[in-house]
Amino acid sequence: METTVTNTGTEGKTWGGGNKPLKVSYGKMMMWFFILSDALTFSGFLAAYGFSRFKFIDSWPIADEVFNHFPFLHGVDAPMYYVALMTFILIFSSVTMVLAVDAGHQMKQKKVILYMFLTIIGGAVFVGSQAWEWKNFIKGEYGAVETKGGQILQFVDKEGHRVALHDIAIVNANKDREQHQSKNGIWYESEKELPTYTIQEIRDGFAKKSDLLIRTQILTEKGEKTILSREESLKRLNTDAIGIVEGANLIHNEYGTPLFANFFFFITGFHGFHVLSGVVINIIIFFNVILGTYERRKNYEMVEKVGLYWHFVDLVWVFVFTFFYLV
Amino acid sequence: MGHDTAHHESNTKRIWYVFVLLSVVTIVEVILGIIKPAFLIETTVISMKLLNWIFIILTIYKAYYITWAFMHMEGETKGLRRSVVWTAVFLISYLIFILLTEGDYIYEVFKAGHKSWDF
Numbered sequence: 001m002e003t004t005v006t007n008t009g010t011e012g013k014t015w016g017g018g019n020k021p022l023k024v025s026y027g028k029m030m031m032w033f034f035i036l037s038d039a040l041t042f043s044g045f046l047a048a049y050g051f052s053r054f055k056f057i058d059s060w061p062i063a064d065e066v067f068n069h070f071p072f073l074h075g076v077d078a079p080m081y082y083v084a085l086m087t088f089i090l091i092f093s094s095v096t097m098v099l100a101v102d103a104g105h106q107m108k109q110k111k112v113i114l115y116m117f118l119t120i121i122g123g124a125v126f127v128g129s130q131a132w133e134w135k136n137f138i139k140g141e142y143g144a145v146e147t148k149g150g151q152i153l154q155f156v157d158k159e160g161h162r163v164a165l166h167d168i169a170i171v172n173a174n175k176d177r178e179q180h181q182s183k184n185g186i187w188y189e190s191e192k193e194l195p196t197y198t199i200q201e202i203r204d205g206f207a208k209k210s211d212l213l214i215r216t217q218i219l220t221e222k223g224e225k226t227i228l229s230r231e232e233s234l235k236r237l238n239t240d241a242i243g244i245v246e247g248a249n250l251i252h253n254e255y256g257t258p259l260f261a262n263f264f265f266f267i268t269g270f271h272g273f274h275v276l277s278g279v280v281i282n283i284i285i286f287f288n289v290i291l292g293t294y295e296r297r298k299n300y301e302m303v304e305k306v307g308l309y310w311h312f313v314d315l316v317w318v319f320v321f322t323f324f325y326l327v
Numbered sequence: 328m329g330h331d332t333a334h335h336e337s338n339t340k341r342i343w344y345v346f347v348l349l350s351v352v353t354i355v356e357v358i359l360g361i362i363k364p365a366f367l368i369e370t371t372v373i374s375m376k377l378l379n380w381i382f383i384i385l386t387i388y389k390a391y392y393i394t395w396a397f398m399h400m401e402g403e404t405k406g407l408r409r410s411v412v413w414t415a416v417f418l419i420s421y422l423i424f425i426l427l428t429e430g431d432y433i434y435e436v437f438k439a440g441h442k443s444w445d446f
Binding site: 043047058106151218318 | 349357426427437
């Protein structure tokens, strides 16, 4: 390159060229600015989540009730324990990453290999945990009823404990409504899978079991969901309810407003995609370390650069954790 | 902990210290989130529960340590640090302010009952 540069006679002066005011390599600087732009993207998503939440501030789902599963503990109410564990796994993989960077500064190849390996494992466990969390959310737990206006009505007993649809419904054995598939009737028309119960079966069961009540999405001053009286419950179910919701997807969400599900899928999905790509990039660098690429290059700055990205993924999770699970 | 590129002393002690710090803060957050102390929920500061303020402040505290210690921002030059951190801080603050204000406005419109949405 030097041969192509014209001498200006100002070398050595501040604006004479060849001056590196940020004292950092091009790659590392660009990684920082990429992270900055990515941080702004995530902020956009989280701020949009905040916007929607403020819009429905008195009827937003309570995260503790949505994410209360823990592996191998079926039916146990474990609010946030699992997501806290996931947070630890990610923070710990951040620690092993920074240890790898530190070992790289000291040119200790063996140590870099070990710490990079642990980082990759941590990342993979985290992505797996997120998939499990998604599975629980999509599958749902108790089921609910949706009204004409798109509001969600859930069922509780006298003590306020949630009651599942299968404990309410009186199944009509002579049900003549079947899922319409494209192989029947008009070949190009089909419909989605029908819910397990019809709204009429739920109405029948609800009318029979006099200790059941309906819980709406509206939050009380204490931050709990409003429970209607028996008369109001019956009225609400018989006049407003139009359908059954089991689990959550982008259109229906048994836990509350579909917006909650949309943002959950989008933001944790986008973050999970970052973790996944981080794991892939880490694996590439891991093999480069094993092959001795950076020993020959005599510096481990590549490890530092992917390390920056990895820490950023952790940084975003800290915010996602707060705004989805805590606040 | 000024970072000097000329010699590479090991920072492992500081790394573990920051890890313990982040873990403790996370545990505190989870415990507060599970117990939800009544007085923190009932006290409202600038139209938000005190508990939520605590969560957000602790999150920013964690973010500071991740950026400064793990991402080694403390060792970068003032120019790089400011061009990254200030850009993010000012743009994000503005975005949050404008979106939350508008969200609250729409909430008020819904509440005023000009438009029925709970039916």
